[in-house]
Amino acid sequence: MVQALTTDEASVTNQYVSFQPTPRTLMGPGPSDVHPRVSAAMGRPTIGHLDPEFQQLMDEIKSLLRYAFKTENKLTLPLSAPGSAAMESAFANLLQPGDKAVVCVNGVFGGRMAENVRRMGGELVLVESPWGSPVDVAAVAKTLAEHGDAKILAFVHSETSTGARSDAQALCKLAQEHNCLTIVDAVTSLGGIELDVDGWGADVVYSGTQKCLSCPPGISLITFSDKAAEAVKARTVPVQSWFLDLSLLMAYWDGDGGRTYHHTAPVNAMYGLHEALLMLHEEGLEASWQRHADMHQKLASGLTNLGFEFVVEPEYRLPQLNLVRLPAGLDDAKARASMLANFNLEVGAGLGEFAGKVWRIGLMGQAACDSNIALCLAAIQSVK
Numbered sequence: 001m002v003q004a005l006t007t008d009e010a011s012v013t014n015q016y017v018s019f020q021p022t023p024r025t026l027m028g029p030g031p032s033d034v035h036p037r038v039s040a041a042m043g044r045p046t047i048g049h050l051d052p053e054f055q056q057l058m059d060e061i062k063s064l065l066r067y068a069f070k071t072e073n074k075l076t077l078p079l080s081a082p083g084s085a086a087m088e089s090a091f092a093n094l095l096q097p098g099d100k101a102v103v104c105v106n107g108v109f110g111g112r113m114a115e116n117v118r119r120m121g122g123e124l125v126l127v128e129s130p131w132g133s134p135v136d137v138a139a140v141a142k143t144l145a146e147h148g149d150a151k152i153l154a155f156v157h158s159e160t161s162t163g164a165r166s167d168a169q170a171l172c173k174l175a176q177e178h179n180c181l182t183i184v185d186a187v188t189s190l191g192g193i194e195l196d197v198d199g200w201g202a203d204v205v206y207s208g209t210q211k212c213l214s215c216p217p218g219i220s221l222i223t224f225s226d227k228a229a230e231a232v233k234a235r236t237v238p239v240q241s242w243f244l245d246l247s248l249l250m251a252y253w254d255g256d257g258g259r260t261y262h263h264t265a266p267v268n269a270m271y272g273l274h275e276a277l278l279m280l281h282e283e284g285l286e287a288s289w290q291r292h293a294d295m296h297q298k299l300a301s302g303l304t305n306l307g308f309e310f311v312v313e314p315e316y317r318l319p320q321l322n323l324v325r326l327p328a329g330l331d332d333a334k335a336r337a338s339m340l341a342n343f344n345l346e347v348g349a350g351l352g353e354f355a356g357k358v359w360r361i362g363l364m365g366q367a368a369c370d371s372n373i374a375l376c377l378a379a380i381q382s383v384k
């Protein structure tokens, strides 16, 4: 029998012991609470990544992803890297050096999209909107009219740094009118609010696992429309990133006639993703969106009663990411540390121009439930 060592014993025998994190309730900007079904799935035996059973799992993941994204796109797959890599992959595959890309920036993640264009040698045209506001559709229309040679329109649907939702449908429509391909960041959207890839005619859309899917961080999800796939095929310059090159990845993820080794998929992480997608399918997309909306209403009225004000106007608020201004006299860092110590509750701090002034309270995936809201309001009451 191996017995667990106390920290004191460990210091005399062996300095290193297994890591035992304190269970937390995660109500920040991600990662969100992982459902026990997902954790259990990830603990199942590791099998080879070219094992026929694993290949079957890969096919089912692709099909469940099409359901979650609301798309028929053949090129729909997970990437073995976090959301930031999916963002990079979207630009790496679509953009060739010298291509003009219009990037909308209304928070941190739009800024990262712009940085991708700069680093890949694209010609960057920025459309900036204030933090906490959605992307200004009229400003985008004007910019696209002025830049008839733009190839890409990129924007963040759910800006996790500010809690604002942009009008993805209107932006995709504009892009089509101006013959641009869209790159849509839906990392925080998927499962939390309406996302309709085919209905909106979006071209490249990516998401993550650790926001409204309640899966651990580390992998991401991406889908390419036929039009986007053709643009990738028509490239004259190879995709600069070997790892994120879509054509190489598809030889691995595609079911048609045998799979070619590309990299070793994180097998157990894929079990977790499959379980999370299965749970979304069981609940139903629309029901999941509705649950997020309902829970947001409950949390919002509790927070308002406690003296917090929302920064984002009601019609643009993300239910899954609540950005609230701290009431006067509340010490940001001290209050969050106290809630973590006494309630095991994590809420998110403000980023960039919001640092120290706001909290970002996540209601993502499994975390969007009555018991979490009660805990969160009780914790906040204790530090006020």
Ligand SMILES: *Cc1c(COP(=O)(O)O)cnc(C)c1O
Pocket (backbone or CB within 6 Å): 030, 082, 083, 084, 085, 087, 109, 156, 158, 159, 160, 161, 185, 186, 187, 188, 208, 217, 218
């Ligand atoms: C979290 C997030 C990302 C990055 O995802 P990682 O998994 O942290 O790399 C990108 N875009 C948005 C909008 C996000 O919220």
